[in-house]
Amino acid sequence: MSNFRASGIPERRHTEPVPADRRVHVLADGRWVDPNVIDPTGRYNVYDCPSGHHLLSMDLDRGVTPAFVACPDCDATAGSRFYRVPDPASSLPLRMVWRLATRSERKRERREGGDHYALGGLSREWVP
């Protein structure tokens, strides 16, 4: 499993049609993930909060992700394991996806004067 990073991330992953027979989460850009299944080629990370929540994330695209996020379960600051996740299955289900920003997200950022996406940052989408 340690070859995840070395193998790199294909561009625009998970673009195949939504399977009718699986309980998937459809993302804002139309792609989908199955929160209960590990993608053997996926690039996984975990953010740990001080209350013991372990938030499994997956990068769908290449880009920059932050070292900290606000835990959606308790609002505390959750810190990244910096992709050192030898057994992502032990942290299922998937809680967040990092993906390229949608056109409307980029537009909103420009309007608000930010530059996260412009500088290569990925957009976070929570998986309920």
Ligand SMILES: [Zn+2]
């Ligand atoms: Zn928490």
